[in-house]
Amino acid sequence: MIAAVPVLLAYFRVNIVNVLTLLQYFNKEEQLWAADPDLKYNIGDLVLVKKLKEPLMKDVNHFVAETVFPIGNVIDPVTGRRCRGTRYLDEINRHFRKLDFAAPPDVPTKKH
Secondary structure, three states: OOOOOOEEEEEEEEEEEEHHHOOEEEEEEEEEEEEOOOOOOOOOOEEEEEEOOOOOOOOEEEEEEEEEEOOOOOEOOOOOOEEEOOEEHHHHHHHHHHOOOOOOOOOOOOOO
16 A cells, blocks of 8 residues: 655746847746645745655655745845845835825715
């Protein structure tokens, strides 16, 4: 009987070079199956995936080595600032502080 191995599906982006168009780079999304024997990684975690010496199954050629950043706690390695996507969190918070959430003047308010 074959023992079940817990696996996860990892998505990542690869830069593809097109030498015909003056060395332009294009993002291509790839995916692979990686073994997760401890079941300690969550959806959205940024993890380090390494290649196995021998594949566990037909599609499982990698394993999850460690969590680089848990979900919601991504830090830019160059600046050391927290970020969400391509924007820093302090810039996002600064944008929300500038917004005025007061009601527009044409909206009637209730008087007691």
